[in-house]
Amino acid sequence: MSFLPHLLLAVLEGTVAAAVLALSALGLSLVFGVMRVVNVAHGEFFMLGAMLAWWTAKMMPGGPFAGFIAAFIVAPAAVGALAFLTERLLLRRINYDPEATIVATIGLLFVIQQMALTFFGADAKPVAAPFSYRIVFPWFGYSGYKLFVVVASGAVLLGVWWVLSRTRFGLIMRVTQFDRETATAFGIPVNTVYSVVFVAGAALVAVAAVLIVPIQQAHYLMGLDPLLMSFIVVIIGGLGSIKGSVIAAFMIGMTDGVISVFFSPTLASIISTLAVAFVLVVRPQGLFGAETR
Amino acid sequence: MTARIVLLHLAVLLLLFALQFIASDYVILTLTRIMVLAVYASGYNLLFGYSGLLSLGHAMFFATGLYAAAIGTTRAGLSVPEAFLAATLIGVVVSSIMGVIVLRARGVGFMIVTLMFSQAAFLTVLYFGDYTRGDEGIVILDTIRIFSFLGRTIDLTDPLLRYNLALALLAILVALILVLVRSRFGHVLVAIRENEDRTAMLGYDVARYKFIAFVISGTLSAVSGATYALMFAYAGSTLASIQYSIHPLLWTLLGGASTTLGPMLGTGVMFLLVDFASGFTNVSLLITGAVLIALVLFFPKGILGSIRQRYLKWLP
Amino acid sequence: MEQSKLTVPAMSGITRRNMLKAAAAATGFAAGPGFVRYAQAASSEPIRIGFQVHRTGIGAAYGRWYERTTNAAVALINEQGGINGRPVEIIAEDDGTDPGRGAEVVEKFATQHKCDVGFGTLFSHVVMGSAPRAGELKLPYYVVSEGHHVASGALNRYTFQPGITDVKSQVISLAPWIAKNLGKKVCMIYPDFAFGYDHRDYFSAAIKAQGGEVNALIPIPPTESSFTRYFPQIPADTDVIYHVMVGPAVLTFVKELGEHFGSQHPALFGFIDSLEAVDLKSPGLEFLEGSYLWEAYPRFAGAAPKAHDTFYRSKVGVDANGASTSDAADISTYSHMFGCWETLYTLKNAMEAAGYQGPADKAKLIEATEAITAIAEGNEHPQGDKIFNGKIHQSFGHQNITQVKGGVADVVYRTTIEEGLYEPEADYTKMAL
Structure with missing residues (x-):
């Protein structure tokens, strides 16, 4: 393939990768931003969302489109409910201690994996896209649904941005993020805010999974990859900064695409992983995050 | 150091020694494995339990020892003792380099940095697949594992010899840990864990103490990895995966962080739990997860930590 | 002080081993160190086959079908009178598709469950991690992995791959x-x-x-x-x-x-x-x-299936499309799982040729397996005929x-x-x- 078509493909793939990254990392970024805890089970929430998308599509008569729409209701609701229980029964009881939360959510990660294996089985499960349209370029074809994912994730990101910056609830969340004590002093029910944020983070990642699973497959061990990628995005972008996460997602999506086209893809993963580690060491607040408090 | 502390540790080691005369073959094999992995857990505990640094990436050190020993014997033509020594030295080097880098991060940042470096190490093993054979891994043949050392033949395929070698290693480790944590060095580490800023203000070079603890911890993990490869004749990328970074955390938490014998106990209990479950169910993941959650919620101090808190105040 | 104590355990260990050896020799048991008890197995006892199953981990999709095929084959072997008049018992343990756990499971088979053989491992890295333990514990170990590891000479005398081509x-x-x-x-x-x-x-x-x-x-x-x-x-x-x-x-x-x-x-x-x-x-x-x-073995039975293919499908519970007879959406791992069925029959034949009575006959079993040269097509080997090379412990079939x-x-x-x-x-x- 000559250079320009190759570049076009790399850009398309990079854009899709960036959209997938930004979308999967959004929930983690939100939770970390407001609650200052790292949810290691984030990837498993993604996996559950994907599994539920498959299950709903299987149960729902009326073809892939009906299943897709139904999954948009079922998956975030169910994953959100699980997140609610997690927040109440686990995180609240350990008082959102950052280190204890990591250990507890590692435990949760195993429990969710086991549940998925027991109830959904070990096979990889394909989920049909709501529509199949192949865009034909002179040199190669490309999945129309992948571009839809880019548009949809743009919409979800805009929606979240709007809630955070333009609504009263967004304001409350930002105050809580800034300082828990101050928020309490102003009469903000911090515990309720935490509940809502944790549930919203989980529901968002479930939405991401429903959108993304037609271009991948549901499998009970699929959660690790989105988790690590989300870490990378959230850390490089600056913890809790959604704008930073989006920029980071595009940087990583694009560079990862280019490096893996010209060099070894494993090398690309090694480099981006090391990059994160070094960013954290040198600039703990991330490339775009401001030092908080 | 009080006499009863020394006596307790001696008694544990003597009990382990005596066990080989009555225990079944299976118990011998299992305990050998537990003792080797207990070295890993104890090394981890030095950093996590005593210094308060929670690493999610110790598999990289375990794998360093594992692969140094496996590649050293199968490709570089080293004998088993040479490979063991080389693996230990490489462990010192790798953990020193890592220590310089990752100790700049604190708190949650430290956890994620170690996780990321460990993931990079795991990918590196795959990247050099032509040497490491990636996930399939390396088998160390018996021709290498039966060797002569100081004029006598050592046969690492002999289960009882392995048991006693593992016990010897564990004895050295127990002595080392006991001396370390009861020394001034150990007390400073605990002070750092409790309040890093205040310890620094008292004039201690906090960074240096943390670095030394990190290097000892990483090196012990590498020693455990090398022993694992040489004794059980296998090295593979699975043993460098995230799962194997979480294991020592789980074992230490279960047995009791910042207790000298806790990691050992935790390794044993968890091992038996999984072993017991794998025969009739496939819920080993659930058990691991549930134990982690239960520990965090109800027994943050682990088994020995809780016993120390309630009954035996003198327990080290 | 701790240091001086160190050398003692190692020395005593060797001494104890020698003592055991002497004791074993004196009482006429020729088994290796620590395995004296094996020789006492009564002939009415079942033949115990330790089955390493990938129930969890990355291999779980395969593991499920390996287990189904194995259980079907064992049920049939027992219906036909077992091996050398003894029933066959499968002792299945999950290895998590993890080479570390796999090795532990092999140790458990050999020393706790007192299995006669180990069997059934698929994923290469689990085979690589487990085979050294099997060789050391002298547990005949029959893998169904299709990797080249056995034939390459990287493993040991006790590890075989007779059911599937590498x-x-x-x-x-x-x-x-x-x-x-x-x-x-x-x-x-x-x-x-x-x-x-x-x-x-x-x-x-x-x-x-x-x-x-x-x-x-x-x-x-x-x-x-x-x-x-x-x-x-x-x-x-x-x-x-x-x-x-x-x-x-x-x-x-x-x-x-x-x-x-x-x-x-x-x-x-x-x-x-x-x-x-x-x-x-x-x-x-x-x-x-x-x-x-x-x-390796066509998933779809085609227009004119052979009688033994139909027989094998009906026993395992697979329809003509390679799906479970109870759920048409549940597709089998048809090109791999036949290896479990065929390996069990090869094991049966080797045990019968060796007159296998118990773990004391392990060496005879190894030699009998190595002596196999041709494997005939039929109900016992539905995938087709094979030749077996005893030197590299590997079978070769049609693709x-x-x-x-x-x-x-x-x-x-x-x-x-x-x-x-x-x-x-x-x-x-x-x-x-």
């Missing part, structure tokens, strides 16, 4: 047909780890021997979940794309290949490993129409090339056994028992 033989036997029918310029897409390297090395050499060439090698990391960006590396003059992918992302791979190429594409030759347990009618797989697959038409794959060529033979690289029979 990768090296598979790819060698396919090369002539590919070169003759699909083209000589082959682009290989394979997983970037040991299993993929075997394909890369042995197929490259084999296609060269046929006057062809591999014009591009595209290794894909095992953790990859998106593949489109690799496709530009496929050279324009490629005749055949040779793909062998494993793991849960394989379906995406084929789907994206379809999106990328549309109807204009080089010939496709894929390993069924890419699609084991996956319905060929899954959304996105329409692209495979007309392409070719390697199958099938199938073509996908309307979501069904039909056999277009069946290789001869000779096409898959190669010079043995090792000789296990020279190792001590």
Whole structure:
């Protein structure tokens, strides 16, 4: 393939990768931003969302489109409910201690994996896209649904941005993020805010999974990859900064695409992983995050 | 150091020694494995339990020892003792380099940095697949594992010899840990864990103490990895995966962080739990997860930590 | 003080071992150190087969079907009177598809469950981690993995692979047909780890021997979940794309290949490993129409199935489409799981030839297995006849090339056994028992 078509493909793939990254990392970024805890089970929430998308599509008569729409209701609701229980029964009881939360959510990660294996089985499960349209370029074809994912994730990101910056609830969340004590002093029910944020983070990642699973497959061990990628995005972008996460997602999506086209893809993963580690060491607040408090 | 502390540790080691005369073959094999992995857990505990640094990436050190020993014997033509020594030295080097880098991060940042470096190490093993054979891994043949050392033949395929070698290693480790944590060095580490800023203000070079603890911890993990490869004749990328970074955390938490014998106990209990479950169910993941959650919620101090808190105040 | 104590345990250990040896010799038991109790097994006791199952971990999709096939074979063997008049008992343990745990499970089989043999491991890394333990504990260990590890000489005298052909033989036997029918310029897409390297090395050499060439090698990391960006590396003059992918992302791979190429594409030759347990009618797989697959044992029974294939399917509970008889959407791992069935029958024959009565006869069992040369097709070996090379502990069978038409794959060529033979690289029979 000559250079320009190759570049076009790399850009398309990079854009899709960036959209997938930004979308999967959004929930983690939100939770970390407001609650200052790292949810290691984030990837498993993604996996559950994907599994539920498959299950709903299987149960729902009326073809892939009906299943897709139904999954948009079922998956975030169910994953959100699980997140609610997690927040109440686990995180609240350990008082959102950052280190204890990591250990507890590692435990949760195993429990969710086991549940998925027991109830959904070990096979990889394909989920049909709501529509199949192949865009034909002179040199190669490309999945129309992948571009839809880019548009949809743009919409979800805009929606979240709007809630955070333009609504009263967004304001409350930002105050809580800034300082828990101050928020309490102003009469903000911090515990309720935490509940809502944790549930919203989980529901968002479930939405991401429903959108993304037609271009991948549901499998009970699929959660690790989105988790690590989300870490990378959230850390490089600056913890809790959604704008930073989006920029980071595009940087990583694009560079990862280019490096893996010209060099070894494993090398690309090694480099981006090391990059994160070094960013954290040198600039703990991330490339775009401001030092908080 | 009080006499009863020394006596307790001696008694544990003597009990382990005596066990080989009555225990079944299976118990011998299992305990050998537990003792080797207990070295890993104890090394981890030095950093996590005593210094308060929670690493999610110790598999990289375990794998360093594992692969140094496996590649050293199968490709570089080293004998088993040479490979063991080389693996230990490489462990010192790798953990020193890592220590310089990752100790700049604190708190949650430290956890994620170690996780990321460990993931990079795991990918590196795959990247050099032509040497490491990636996930399939390396088998160390018996021709290498039966060797002569100081004029006598050592046969690492002999289960009882392995048991006693593992016990010897564990004895050295127990002595080392006991001396370390009861020394001034150990007390400073605990002070750092409790309040890093205040310890620094008292004039201690906090960074240096943390670095030394990190290097000892990483090196012990590498020693455990090398022993694992040489004794059980296998090295593979699975043993460098995230799962194997979480294991020592789980074992230490279960047995009791910042207790000298806790990691050992935790390794044993968890091992038996999984072993017991794998025969009739496939819920080993659930058990691991549930134990982690239960520990965090109800027994943050682990088994020995809780016993120390309630009954035996003198327990080290 | 601690230091001086150290040397004592090691010394005493050796002493105790010697004592045991002496005791064993004195009482007439010839077993190795620590395994004295074995010789007391009564002949009415069942023959215990330790079954390493991938119930969890990455191999779980295969493990489930390995377990089903194994249970079906054992039920049948017991109906037919067991082995040497003794019933067969399967002791299954989950190994988590983890080589560390796998090794522990083998130790458990040998010393706690007192199994006669270990059996059934699929994933190469678990075999590699476990085989040294089996060799050391002198537990005859029959794997069903298709890796080249056994035949390569990397393992030991106690490890066998009699039920399934290894990768090296598979790819060698396919090369002539590919070169003759699909083209000589082959682009290989394979997983970037040991299993993929075997394909890369042995197929490259084999296609060269046929006057062809591999014009591009595209290794894909095992953790990859998106593949489109690799496709530009496929050279324009490629005749055949040779793909062998494993793991849960394989379906995406084929789907994206379809999106990328549309109807204009080089010939496709894929390993069924890419699609084991996956319905060929899954959304996105329409692209495979007309392409070719390697199958060890064709999933679709076809128009004129052989009687023993029908028999085997009915016993395992698989329909003519390779799906579970109880759930048409539950697709089996048909090209691999037959290895469990056939290995158990080979084991039965070897035990009968050795007059196997108990663990004291282990050496006889090993030698009897090594003495096998030909395996006949039939109900016991439904995949086909095989030859067995006792020196490298590996069997060699026929391979099938199938073509996908309307979501069904039909056999277009069946290789001869000779096409898959190669010079043995090792000789296990020279190792001590």
